[in-house]
Amino acid sequence: MTADLPAGLPADPSDELPPGVLLSVRGLGVGLGGRPIVDGVDLTVGAGETVGLVGESGSGKSLTARAVAGLLPPGLTATGSIRLAAPAGRPGPPVELAGAPERVLRKIRGRRIGLLMQDPFAMLNPLLTAGAHLAETLPRPARGEVTQRLAEVGITDPDVARRYPFQLSGGMRQRVAIAAALAGDPELLIADEPTTALDATIQHEIMQLLARIQAARGMAVLLITHDLRVAFELCDRVQVMYAGRVLETGSAKALATGPSHPYTLGLINALPAVERTAVRLEGIPGSVPRAADVAGQCAFAERCAQRRDDCLTARPPLRPAGAGRLTACLHEVVPRPVASAPEGPAAAAREPSAQPLLLVEGLRKQYGTAVALAGVDLRIEPGERLGLVGESGSGKTTLARCLLGLTEPSGGRITFQPPGTPRHRVVQCVFQDPSTSLNPAMPVGATLAEASGRAAPGERRPPGELLELVGLPAAYATLRPHRLSGGEKQRVAIARALAVRPELLICDEPTASLDVSVQAHILELLRTVSAELGTALLFVTHDLAVVRQITDRIVVLLHGRVVESGPTAAVLDSPDHDYTRRLVASVPPAPALTGRDACTS
Amino acid sequence: MVFARVATRRLGAVVVLLLVLSVLTYGLLALAPGGPEQALLGERASTPETRAAIRLQYHLDEPFPVRYWYWLSGALGGDFGNSVYFRQPVLSVIGERLPVTTTLAGFAIVLTLAVGIPAGLAAGLRRGSAIDRGVTFGTLVSLAFPPFGIALILLYTFGVALRWLPIYGSDQVANYVLPAIALALGQAAVVVRQTRAAALDVGGQDYVTFARARGLSRLRVWGSYSLRNAALPVMTVAGLLAAANLTGAVFVEQAFSLPGLGSLLVQAVNQKDIPLVQALVLLGGAVVIAVNLLVDLLYMVIDPRVRHGAAA
Amino acid sequence: ATNGGAKSGSGGSAASLTLVTPSPPTVLDIAHGFNTPSTLVQFAILDTPVTLGEDGSIKPSLAESFTEPKPGTYVFKLRPGVRFSDGTPVTAEDVAYSLERHLDPELASQAASTVITVKKVEVTAPDQVTVELKSPNPTFLANAALIWQIVPKKLAEANPQTLGTPEVPTLGTGPYKVTAFTVDGVTLERNDQYWGPKATLDRVKVTAIGEPEAMRLAVSSGSVDGTTLIPPQEARKWEGMKGVDVRFYPGNAIAFLSLNVKDKYLRDVHVRRAIAHAVNRTAVQQLAVGGKAAPARTILPQPQLKALYGEQYEQVVAGLPDYPYDLAAAKAELAKSAYPDGFTLTVPYASDDKRVDALQAVAADLGKIGIKVDLKPLPPDAARAQRMRHQDLTMGLSELSYGTPDPGEVLPDLLGEVAAQPQGFNFAQYTTPEMEAKINTMLGLTGKARQDAVTEIITLAAEEQPYIPLYYAQYGVALNEKFVHSIGPWTVNAIGAIKVR
Amino acid sequence: MRAVLRKGWGPSVAVLALLALITLAGPWLAPYDPGAHDVDLGAVGPSAQHLLGTDNLGRDVLSRLLAGTRTALIGPVLIALGTTLLGTTLGLLAGYRRGWLDAVLMRLTDLMFALPGLLILIVVVGVAGGSYATAVLALIVLGAPADIRVIRSLALSQRELAYVDAARTLGLSGRRIMFRHLLPNLGPTVTANLLLSFVFALIALSGLSFLGIGLPAGTPDWGLMIAENRTILDLNPWAAVAPTLLITITAVAATILGDRVFERLSA
């Protein structure tokens, strides 16, 4: 809609902002004691426009957003220019926010620029009711409007205003936070990953809510996300950040179909799609460098398949690449459309055999009066890859922990084949959070050696071999976990689980907190090792796109009960149960690259 | 009524605790060498008849459980016995000295909080600044300085050299200024450390950033966000300190010759004045419990999570 | 006086005095408050039938006169018209009961042992009380001057254990009466009912400051008017204070080292003599009482020596065997003993004993001649109880003070057979039939015969050295120059001896 | 001051190392026999012979300080070690194993927390013979509950982390998980506790000496020196001031070191 804005042009020396522009950031730098973290970011947001800011973890999205709101964490300093147009109806010169005194900023915050943060669990004051959060933010004359404001974010129960944050679900909290952020009727709402901590279906609802409010109020939104699919679905324009700088910007549609920077292309290629199963999931090799380390070159050069010599000699400027588009790549991008695997017999479900590897009958688990598992039946054949999906709290983790022997079930039966083998040689697990799944006090090698010591005597493998199995150099054995990236930690966790050569590997959302490109690597790794070693997989996730890539069969869990199960493709393409249908509908479509012609030269 | 329920639920535990405490103290005192005989006889020669009469009167020859039972049945009826040394009902001996201790404790805790909380907040909110470093160093030293040393220094400086304040007595407000300062100095350091940590913790919380992002006034962000949330851990510490003061600030009372419960205890222990020590220890236990209960109730007032957790 | 307000001086009326004591008065009845701060107050409010004159002689007081019709029987004629401070008249029953009560074991009077020889106390006429002793006792009258405090019979009978506490205020016939008794101290006011010359001070307050230094500062800054109980160890610091008159007078006391003659090592007289040679008395008295003392060579207090021998007492003392500080002589003595190479001695002491510095000096000197002394701290009550039970007695530093000028108390106390039993003061456990006989004979003698008997006893004691005499302590009084006093060794009522200048 | 706080590390380690050295070598460093007295000399201020003067008995203050380092530090070190050992072991067991042991320990610490600590200390040590060993034992018992609580709550939260689940999934024994997996991760807290207990004990013991409870008279010990020598502040203030300063400096150094170790290890 607003793609004709002069987005991202070199800094405008005049005081006036072009008409229609609400926020203009030029050459924004954020540094920590002289070391740049964000380096020369330009950003323009038009009135009523939705701009997406995407990029891998650590690329500087949040710091950019907080610099705009004047809320950088202590110790960090911002340079450059951040200008906000004069309030509508009162023409005048724009307000410079960079370096503005707290007094000025406080007037702007809430009333002209709202900020919504990632974690709804931490964003609200635990000691204040939902209503109090709203009331204290509402301008004086509107103090009584709490009920209306809550209704605007879809909370119709007036009782919610009297509840405390700990009495609300994550989705409710985020709604209250949105209402509070909007209480001052800001012209620009900065939403920093507002749904990352929420369930898939809730994520979808909140995003839809934001889109609705944005449309209704004609408010501008700066949406920060690492989920490209969300950005492409909801935003007018998308800006890709990497190592503290902007690599590409353009309309959402154009970027989705024809990226003009290899990094964007890489991200798109790494995205799993719920509609199809990729033959190979391709992540970008390597990891995001620190802004300071790549100051005089293309920040992406190290990881770029199309790198040429000139990429390393100077920092490529943002150059126009078609209508309203800019790219920081000196070269033309060669897209490689992703091949879809044929829905062939390879992925077809195995026939139920007489000797399943795992048989679960009527498994129940109660915590006090709360029922986590209400009688679950499950079977896994040797070498089978089973997906377990369901919303948060549906009992997925509880089931996994019962299988692992970490939780004592309240009832039901779990049988492994062959009987008599110690449980730890049959089943192992990769846990969700890579940051805690390795003992921080132990070198990686020691962790692996300890695990390998638990294998059957003939099958013990040295740490170096295990590391190579998961694609890490053997030299990593001497490192402590804090030196590894999230993806690397998760690889070590996989190596640890495989060290005892289990028959069944349980993966409890192993990629939920990883970037797409890292996720692609891990999923690919799991696919290969399970195929090579013949290990069965129980893959727990709430991400249907992921489950499509890696499993043969899925089981849908709701409130501790299996509500649907069947071959993955069949269930996802034509879900039976109402809940499964809602789940499928909440996944944004993956972008479909249109091929070479999408790339303008 | 949530409060009432919590309070009554505690009562049972309190009774058990005090009973255990009384058995332990009584046993310790009864089994230890020495005894009240010497205190009763003074440091003088005595006749065997007198000693026999005393042993009979104080049941000194009866087995420990019997003696304890005499004490307990008296105590349950509100009679904690007579102080051996003072020849008065224990309760009136304590009652006379209680105002001294409560005045000192009240004074000290007010000073402690009035100095400790602002200093801790100032340090915590400006981490690494000159103020922070100064305050942190100050707390280190005052924590490390032996408490009786502080008392003597204050006594010399303000009582003798400058003559600003009286150096003995217990019946004027001015008598409590120096002791309260001596007591508060070390305690304020504890509060500062706790407040600083709480302020650091709270300052980094998303909800404070979110509050600022909504353009809330500085006062509101400070008051209802930083201060209120930081208050919770600080309250616990303040409660512990208040309890310690109320059970007798031994060193300060000794140094300033204040006739409070702390110096009374030291004296009673030295005289092996069993009924008095017993009552003082139980009073101490009761005070600690009461203060803890008060802190918990305050927690419930301030923190809805605790309030509703308790109601569930 | 103000109670230590920042303003100095006792302000307002000059006829008001604030005295400070190192510990607070506890019970204003000698039966249960036989300790210095309490007796300080008791003597100001409670009268005795007889009292001590300035030279230590017995003088009538509440009794108009007294006679000793036969040895061991005393008849006291009471002064007519004496009233308690509440106006009730004093009866002979009150007077008799006031002595008799100390004989009752139920009362567990701390003064009981001083009246152990009393057989019966009778009212023999409306104004006459007769006391009959089991046997003649030259110290009876002097003790009566201290402990026979007249209290109302009815009150004392009803409250045997609590008389004189803040709960049950006592009533007396003395020059002052109590108007307040709280944790802050005792407040006295002039008793207008007093039969004798009216007290010159309107009000006296007695309050306690536990820290010796704080006590000194309070006196020197004028927050209080003075003390009659200068802590001996701090004596040095009290002199030279501006506006404060500090004086020391010889106490009727003796400090000594007791050596338990039943002890494995100390039973050897050469060991005891060696120790006597190794003790540096100057150092000990310096450390124990800040040098405010005279060196002692015998176990009798100086005022008693003076009372007994008159001015020639110094010659008597000079004639006693002496053990000057001389480590070589000490070593030589030890060489004669069964333990020429020395031994180890464990010496218990009360952890609050202020004389521990002196003990340390003794220990260090003994170390030099090969006697290793292990000082073992005990909780104060345990230490005292243990010592009175004569348990684990080895070597100990004691200071005994007496109220009477007659040696008839000290000698049986230290060398008598009865006192060698538990609860007696014979910490050396030194008792022989010979000594016992000498003491008993001496008690019945008078005049020159008595002098000679005493000389014999103290000579024997000096040869045997069960006790190593150390020093005669002097007691210090500090008073603001607004006041004058005449406190001396025989002063019973110290408060009464203080007047406005 | 700035340097002490920012770095803190260097000076603190230096101070403590020096003290440790003196503890070991004190008797050889002392210019005089710490017990040798000279009453005729008495208490005099600093001079060339006696750098910190002498006390009432004419003993050399410097020598007594040096010799006293051992007494002054060994008690607190023992208490710190004892408290930390007891607190860490029980805290780990309670936090990891839960169950009845946890329940019993928690009730017990509840009880201990409801005790007026200083009061109990005075009663126990004052009554039970007043020996130094009693004081050390009493302080260990009184100090342990706080450590138990801290370690238990940390163990509880560590126990929820995936690496512990992974270890359990590997079928490792509880003991191995507690001591090889949990304990190293509690390192910063355990070290900080150790130093904190040391400071607490240092000050508590000197307080007891001040009240005349604990060591026999004449033992060279900092706390006792303060108590004994406060009567000669007018003659030789250093006799009391120097040990006070030493206690303060030691406590400050240990506190700073504790803070720094915690920061560094937990970073």
Ligand SMILES: Nc1ncnc2c1ncn2[C@@H]1O[C@H](COP(=O)(O)OP(=O)(O)OP(=O)(O)O)[C@@H](O)[C@H]1O
């Ligand atoms: N307070 C801070 N002090 C120092 N460095 C910081 C601070 N906050 C963030 N950083 C660093 O700045 C870089 C960018 O952080 P930022 O939070 O902006 O990334 P992001 O793009 O929002 O990532 P994510 O998707 O993980 O939220 C990261 O490398 C981070 O380590």
Ligand SMILES: Nc1ncnc2c1ncn2[C@@H]1O[C@H](COP(=O)(O)OP(=O)(O)OP(=O)(O)O)[C@@H](O)[C@H]1O
């Ligand atoms: N230790 C526990 N104590 C009490 N309730 C628990 C416990 N663990 C899980 N529950 C409850 O059991 C239910 C199932 O939880 P579970 O963790 O298995 O869900 P999940 O499907 O893994 O959810 P998520 O997607 O959020 O990980 C939830 O309602 C949860 O609150």
Ligand SMILES: [Mg+2]
């Ligand atoms: Mg972020």
Ligand SMILES: [Mg+2]
């Ligand atoms: Mg889960």
